[in-house]
Every structure is written in structure tokens, then in C-alpha cells.
Amino acid sequence: MSHVSAGSQSVNDLDSFKQACKELGIEFKQNQTTFAWFGSWMKDYSAADAAYKLGINPGDYGKCEHAVKVPGSEYEIGLMRNDKGRLLVVFDFWGPGEIIKQKVGAAACKLMQRYGLLAAEKEAKNRGLTTERIKMEGRIRLRVTGNRL
Amino acid sequence: MKEQEKEILIDFLDDGNVVMEGNGFVGKECDGKMQPFKKVIGLAEDSHTRKNDDGTLDKRKSTLRTRS
Numbered sequence: 001m002s003h004v005s006a007g008s009q010s011v012n013d014l015d016s017f018k019q020a021c022k023e024l025g026i027e028f029k030q031n032q033t034t035f036a037w038f039g040s041w042m043k044d045y046s047a048a049d050a051a052y053k054l055g056i057n058p059g060d061y062g063k064c065e066h067a068v069k070v071p072g073s074e075y076e077i078g079l080m081r082n083d084k085g086r087l088l089v090v091f092d093f094w095g096p097g098e099i100i101k102q103k104v105g106a107a108a109c110k111l112m113q114r115y116g117l118l119a120a121e122k123e124a125k126n127r128g129l130t131t132e133r134i135k136m137e138g139r140i141r142l143r144v145t146g147n148r149l
Numbered sequence: 150m151k152e153q154e155k156e157i158l159i160d161f162l163d164d165g166n167v168v169m170e171g172n173g174f175v176g177k178e179c180d181g182k183m184q185p186f187k188k189v190i191g192l193a194e195d196s197h198t199r200k201n202d203d204g205t206l207d208k209r210k211s212t213l214r215t216r217s
Contacts, residue, residue: 007165010191109165116161116190123189144157149182
């Protein structure tokens with residue numbers, strides 16, 4: 001089965017993405033241009049987070065700019081550019097990909113939550129602003145303040 | 150009357166949605182201040198979750214709410 005999903009957030013800061021991978025215990029593979037998946041598009045997944053619905057060409061499944069190895073899974077995550085030039089996190093969550101889904105969440109939501117936090121904190125720091133993380137029910141809030149805001 | 154401190158609140162929801170809110174800004178100042186964060190976080194312009202006044206979220210993903 002080829003259940004290839006993608007997150008709607010794009011990766012615009014590779015260093016923060018690498019850090020997010022490290023914190024989740026998965027291995028970023030810079031410049032790895034292929035990622036392991038079922039290997040053939042069976043047209044059997046069409047939910048809202050299906051990668052092709054987010055502008056990824058199914059004919060390109062398995063090709064990427066960078067990849068991520070998740071320990072325990074023979075499948076991998078790929079960072080693929082969609083038709084709008086956005087770098088998306090894509091993976092096949094069926095079969096061996098179930099381990100990836102458990103680790104990074106559906107459509108990589110856990111990974112992208114962590115990435116977003118790190119990237120926003122870095123952006124704030126670069127702008128001379130202060131951040132505070134606040135853990136809340138069902139979310140993590142980042143509060144950005146400072147005289148330069 | 151003391152001016153309200155400016156702040157940007159970015160909520161990273163466990164389901165992957167992101168909600169942004171600006172407080173203490175005047176007019177469209179908020180948009181300009183939040184834009185760099187939207188960009189680096191990787192939010193698509195057409196896929197944000199919007200927070201309604203009653204606190205519920207729209208089907209779209211992400212919000213920009215300003216309090217002046």
C-alpha cells in the first residue's frame with residue numbers, strides 16, 4: 001500500500017529542523033535524494049493530508065532533497081518540494097511506515113510542532129526578542145515579547 | 150493609562166495546527182511583526198487555522214488576531 005502523507009507546514013530553516021529531529025531521536029540525512037517507501041503509487045490514499053493533495057507529484061514519490069531515518073522502520077521520511085516550491089515533510093505511513101507515524105505523529109505533526117517552536121525561538125532571538133514556552137492543554141504556547149516588537 | 154505590552158502568542162497545537170495572535174499592536178503593525186514568524190514556521194498562506202472570537206477554530210488552519 002502507498003499511503004503517502006505530508007504535513008502542511010513547510011521547512012524554511014534546516015538547522016531548526018535538524019535540531020527537532022535530534023530531539024525526537026531520529027536521524028536527519030542531509031542531501032540524501034531518495035527516501036524509502038512502498039515504492040509504487042497505488043492510488044489508494046486520498047485523505048486531506050495525502051501528499052499529492054498538497055502539491056506533491058506522485059510520480060516523484062521517493063525522491064527528495066533531504067531525508068530522515070527513523071530507527072526501527074525500513075521506510076524513511078523525505079523532504080520534498082511541492083508545486084509552489086515549499087519544502088514539505090512526506091512519508092508513507094502504511095506497514096513499516098507505522099513506526100514513523102508513531103514517532104513523528106500523523107502528517108508529522110509532532111515533528112513540525114517541535115520544528116516550529118525551535119524556528120520561532122531562533123527567529124525571535126535573531127531579532128533581539130524574548131521568548132517563553134508555556135505548556136498548555138493540547139498545545140505549547142510561545143510568548144514573544146521585547147522592546148523591539 | 151498604561152500602554153499594553155506588545156506580544157505575539159504562537160500556539161503550536163498537538164494536532165499540528167498553529168494559531169497566532171498579536172496583542173497591543175496598532176492597526177496593521179501586527180501583520181508585519183508576525184510575518185517573519187509565519188514564514189520561518191512554514192505556514193502556508195492558504196492553510197492557517199483561524200481563531201474565532203468565541204475561541205473556536207475555523208476549518209482553515211491558523212489565525213492572525215490583533216488587539217490594539
